[in-house]
Amino acid sequence: MTGRVCIAGDGPCAVNTAKELLIHGIDTVLVSRRKIAQSELPDNMSREGGAGISVYGNAEISGCSGCVNDFRITIHQNGAGAITENVTGIVIAEEYQRKDNFETYGLKPSHAVTSLSEMVRVMENKSDQVAFPPKGSGILFLTGCFQESNPVVLYDVMNCALQLRKEYHQDVFILTGNLKVAGEGLEALYRQTRTAGVFYIKVNQVLPEIEQSDEGKVTVSCQDEILHTAMRLSPDLVVVDETLLPSEYLMKLAKVFELNQDKAGFLQSDNVHRNPVFTNRRGVLVVGPSRGILERREILNDVGNVTIAMMNQIRGKIDSASVGKARIGVVECARCLTCFRICPYKAIRLEDRVTVYEDACEGCGICIAECPREYITWTGPGMADELEKIQISGIADPADRFSPVMVAFCCQRSAGRSVRTAKDRSPELPEGLKIVEVPCAGGISTDHILRTFQKGADGIILLTCHPGNCHSEVGNQYAKSRADHVGKRLSAMGFEKERLQVDTIAANMDREFVRVINSFQKKLMEIGPSLIRKSLKH
Amino acid sequence: MPDKNVLIIGGGVAGLTAAIELAKLDCHVVLIEKEKSLGGHAGQFTCKATDECAKCGACIVEEKIDMALSHANITIYNQARLAAISRKDRFAVTFFTEKDAEQSYDADAVIVATGFQAFDPVDKPFGYKRFEDVITNLDLEKKLRHEIEVKRPSDGITPEKIAFIQCVGSRDSSVNHLWCSRVCCGSALRMANLINTRNKNTEISFFYIDVQTFGKDFQFYYDRIRDRIRMIRAIPGDVFRTPDGQLKLEYYLPSEGKQIEELFDMIVLSVGIIPVGTADGMMEKFGLEQPKTGFPDEEFMRPVAGLFAAGTSKGPKTITEAVADAGRVALDVVHYLQKQ
Numbered sequence: 001m002t003g004r005v006c007i008a009g010d011g012p013c014a015v016n017t018a019k020e021l022l023i024h025g026i027d028t029v030l031v032s033r034r035k036i037a038q039s040e041l042p043d044n045m046s047r048e049g050g051a052g053i054s055v056y057g058n059a060e061i062s063g064c065s066g067c068v069n070d071f072r073i074t075i076h077q078n079g080a081g082a083i084t085e086n087v088t089g090i091v092i093a094e095e096y097q098r099k100d101n102f103e104t105y106g107l108k109p110s111h112a113v114t115s116l117s118e119m120v121r122v123m124e125n126k127s128d129q130v131a132f133p134p135k136g137s138g139i140l141f142l143t144g145c146f147q148e149s150n151p152v153v154l155y156d157v158m159n160c161a162l163q164l165r166k167e168y169h170q171d172v173f174i175l176t177g178n179l180k181v182a183g184e185g186l187e188a189l190y191r192q193t194r195t196a197g198v199f200y201i202k203v204n205q206v207l208p209e210i211e212q213s214d215e216g217k218v219t220v221s222c223q224d225e226i227l228h229t230a231m232r233l234s235p236d237l238v239v240v241d242e243t244l245l246p247s248e249y250l251m252k253l254a255k256v257f258e259l260n261q262d263k264a265g266f267l268q269s270d271n272v273h274r275n276p277v278f279t280n281r282r283g284v285l286v287v288g289p290s291r292g293i294l295e296r297r298e299i300l301n302d303v304g305n306v307t308i309a310m311m312n313q314i315r316g317k318i319d320s321a322s323v324g325k326a327r328i329g330v331v332e333c334a335r336c337l338t339c340f341r342i343c344p345y346k347a348i349r350l351e352d353r354v355t356v357y358e359d360a361c362e363g364c365g366i367c368i369a370e371c372p373r374e375y376i377t378w379t380g381p382g383m384a385d386e387l388e389k390i391q392i393s394g395i396a397d398p399a400d401r402f403s404p405v406m407v408a409f410c411c412q413r414s415a416g417r418s419v420r421t422a423k424d425r426s427p428e429l430p431e432g433l434k435i436v437e438v439p440c441a442g443g444i445s446t447d448h449i450l451r452t453f454q455k456g457a458d459g460i461i462l463l464t465c466h467p468g469n470c471h472s473e474v475g476n477q478y479a480k481s482r483a484d485h486v487g488k489r490l491s492a493m494g495f496e497k498e499r500l501q502v503d504t505i506a507a508n509m510d511r512e513f514v515r516v517i518n519s520f521q522k523k524l525m526e527i528g529p530s531l532i533r534k535s536l537k538h
Numbered sequence: 539m540p541d542k543n544v545l546i547i548g549g550g551v552a553g554l555t556a557a558i559e560l561a562k563l564d565c566h567v568v569l570i571e572k573e574k575s576l577g578g579h580a581g582q583f584t585c586k587a588t589d590e591c592a593k594c595g596a597c598i599v600e601e602k603i604d605m606a607l608s609h610a611n612i613t614i615y616n617q618a619r620l621a622a623i624s625r626k627d628r629f630a631v632t633f634f635t636e637k638d639a640e641q642s643y644d645a646d647a648v649i650v651a652t653g654f655q656a657f658d659p660v661d662k663p664f665g666y667k668r669f670e671d672v673i674t675n676l677d678l679e680k681k682l683r684h685e686i687e688v689k690r691p692s693d694g695i696t697p698e699k700i701a702f703i704q705c706v707g708s709r710d711s712s713v714n715h716l717w718c719s720r721v722c723c724g725s726a727l728r729m730a731n732l733i734n735t736r737n738k739n740t741e742i743s744f745f746y747i748d749v750q751t752f753g754k755d756f757q758f759y760y761d762r763i764r765d766r767i768r769m770i771r772a773i774p775g776d777v778f779r780t781p782d783g784q785l786k787l788e789y790y791l792p793s794e795g796k797q798i799e800e801l802f803d804m805i806v807l808s809v810g811i812i813p814v815g816t817a818d819g820m821m822e823k824f825g826l827e828q829p830k831t832g833f834p835d836e837e838f839m840r841p842v843a844g845l846f847a848a849g850t851s852k853g854p855k856t857i858t859e860a861v862a863d864a865g866r867v868a869l870d871v872v873h874y875l876q877k878q
């Protein structure tokens with residue numbers, strides 16, 4: 001299979017992605033909202049035996065159907081109608097939107113108040129006659145005082161400050177909250193600016209008072225926290241920092257491709273279980289400024305990771321926690337659309353009938369557990385086979401005491417891993433413990449739980465990822481709510497609901513695993529053997 | 539890339555990730571790790587989730603270890619040391635394995651993923667190594683991985699007051715470390731929140747210069763937890779021990795404009811990420827001198843074709859950043875091998 005990847009974006013990040021994919025033999029379709037000048041594109045846009053890079057300028061992506069390896073993208077180009085492109089994968093590589101923070105500081109742009117971008121532009125185009133005031137009361141940068149800033153903005157601030165100082169001999173002040181020097185080389189740059197004579201005022205606890213006169217001139221009263229001195233500045237020019245935001249178009253793309261977003265609205269949730277460029281949908285990747293506030297080097301890294309991911313995808317090598325996938329029965333489906341609604345990976349297809357996009361299914365089992373008619377089954381080995389393996393009836397208690405039989409359903413990505421290390425390191429795991437690893441805790445159904453009790457388990461513990469740490473985003477929540485539900489049913493039947501417990505655990509916490517299991521065992525010892533197990537014995 | 543051999547030095551999260559990515563692209567990988575177990579520093583870190591995952595990335599290391607161990611194209615030697623390396627068309631490598639057996643290997647490319655070294659704060663006036671209850675953030679990571687409630691090392695008592703001192707050996711011109719270590723603010727704040735969540739009676743004071751907030755949702759996390767931590771913008775002076783075993787810290791409190799003495803039960807030093815040096819003298823073997831920033835980055839490696847660096851050996855990185863970096867390096871290696 002050859003790859004053909006659609007890239008959404010109009011800046012350097014999108015162009016670099018196209019270039020890198022081209023080097024590795026992958027064709028691309030670049031969809032840009034503005035017209036990209038020839039000079040911005042690589043000299044060589046073609047490759048042997050392939051189409052190379054093709055460009056849609058003044059165009060927007062408005063729709064997407066299909067799934068990984070077979071997406072159909074709808075593109076709206078100015079002047080032309082809708083165009084459909086077939087692609088194997090999608091990369092979202094939109095740049096940030098920069099929003100000035102005038103309002104944050106209670107300022108209005110004037111001859112004495114300008115934005116950081118404007119200052120960067122002036123510094124970049126030195127030919128623009130820059131007319132700075134003769135050495136007067138100086139230039140003041142406002143950054144990260146009322147809201148936290150970031151290394152990308154700080155780099156611009158310090159870079160401009162340094163030039164203003166060195167080349168234009170201005171007095172430069174930087175009024176800041178937390179100085180975000182964590183970016184590469186920024187601490188060194190900070191020292192350079194200080195040596196050059198840039199003056200820093202740090203505030204955090206006591207915020208500065210900023211006033212602007214009717215003529216637009218600004219006065220700032222503040223208290224430096226480090227030097228503990230009160231200051232009053234009336235700079236000739238104030239440069240106000242900016243916030244980096246996802247653009248409205250990016251928000252729209254999130255909807256078009258049904259992608260998760262982080263709290264700031266950037267694409268893909270903050271999900272540590274996924275490679276940083278992966279999203280909740282297979283074949284849809286997101287790089288650099290579309291996924292967060294990243295420095296140049298990190299953006300470059302992303303482009304590399306996207307390329308590797310696309311190469312692997314074309315070669316059919318996709319990592320998956322599950323060998324099995326979901327399959328929907330042909331005749332029985334009631335079209336209630338539960339599965340369509342809840343699949344975290346958007347792998348359910350809705351056409352004349354409801355089916356699973358096999359390539360896109362991660363095999364989490366959530367739909368299988370949630371289908372009200374139980375019409376979805378596993379292809380390949382599934383949970384039912386795992387359950388078959390649990391043998392309880394033959395287990396006898398030691399003569400003198402009760403030793404509970406516990407079944408721990410462990411999410412493969414978290415508890416499953418901690419079990420493996422726990423086994424290596426602490427051989428003292430209870431004898432009656434049975435481990436069942438599942439691709440996602442969200443796939444443990446009511447039926448699995450009840451059947452395991454029927455087999456005679458004294459207790460069942462579901463070990464899921466911590467909230468916010470689930471590869472399937474909500475698998476742990478499903479596990480929790482299902483357990484609550486089953487617990488109520490058990491109580492109604494006169495069965496102790498305490499025999500069913502849910503806990504969260506991370507992959508690296510083998511000791512905690514042992515602790516959780518031991519305390520569950522203790523609890524079961526207090527409750528005593530399960531009635532079902534007792535009756536099975538007799 | 540079939541039939542290409544890559545040597546990876548270091549089995550931390552970057553080395554493991556690079557190994558996995560290259561193996562998937564059909565390269566043969568030999569990974570040598572000097573310690574007994576894989577995972578590097580991050581492999582010993584604790585989970586910092588409270589009611590929610592704190593996105594520290596530490597659990598990802600286990601996943602990488604699992605994947606690397608199970609991949610047929612990856613051979614791993616633990617407790618291995620590089621003995622010699624030279625380059626003609628390819629790299630001729632010899633290393634000692636665990637049982638001191640000498641092993642040779644011909645590699646088409648080499649990735650240095652030797653990670654970082656933690657700054658040793660023993661020369662700072664904070665009493666490290668003199669007072670048992672002064673520990674580093676890395677010590678605390680390991681402690682929290684094993685203890686539910688953090689205990690004071692000297693007597694096993696639950697501390698009521700803990701001070702975190704940030705930027706120890708980072709952003710410090712006296713030791714010529716002109717960089718911010720990037721991860722210690724996040725790691726310390728997450729651990730502080732974890733300790734305070736598990737025991738509300740433990741008060742945490744956080745001595746800092748600037749708070750670095752990193753990662754996608756970290757800003758929101760910080761906003762949520764900051765009220766529970768006493769944030770003090772000052773780097774304290776000397777630490778002393780009182781006769782009854784507490785630690786006395788002196789610092790200048792700007793908002794009051796005066797010098798303060800305060801007692802703590804435990805002090806955690808957020809030590810900086812510093813370069814490991816020259817990876818068993820390997821750099822010298824290629825005639826490369828100490829890099830300017832101390833960290834051997836791409837620029838520094840360039841003179842030797844086929845030699846790459848990944849992860850924190852190139853400079854401070856979070857766990858996810860190290861993963862992303864190693865992926866990039868894997869692609870660079872593939873690109874280099876294709877041109878061979």
Ligand code: SF4
Pocket residue numbers: 328329332333334335336337338339340354370371372373374375376
């Ligand atoms: S949840 Fe089940 S019944 Fe409902 S649409 Fe999906 S397969 Fe059909």
Ligand code: SF4
Pocket residue numbers: 325326342343344345346347348356360361362363364365366367368
């Ligand atoms: S198993 Fe999971 S990924 Fe697959 S279709 Fe069902 S819910 Fe979606």
Ligand code: SF4
Pocket residue numbers: 272466469506507508584585586587590591592593594595596597598
């Ligand atoms: S990312 Fe960190 S806090 Fe979250 S589950 Fe993993 S180890 Fe725990």
Ligand code: SF4
Pocket residue numbers: 182704705706708709717718719720721722723724747748749750808810
């Ligand atoms: S991350 Fe925080 S503690 Fe670490 S060096 Fe940077 S500012 Fe200091």
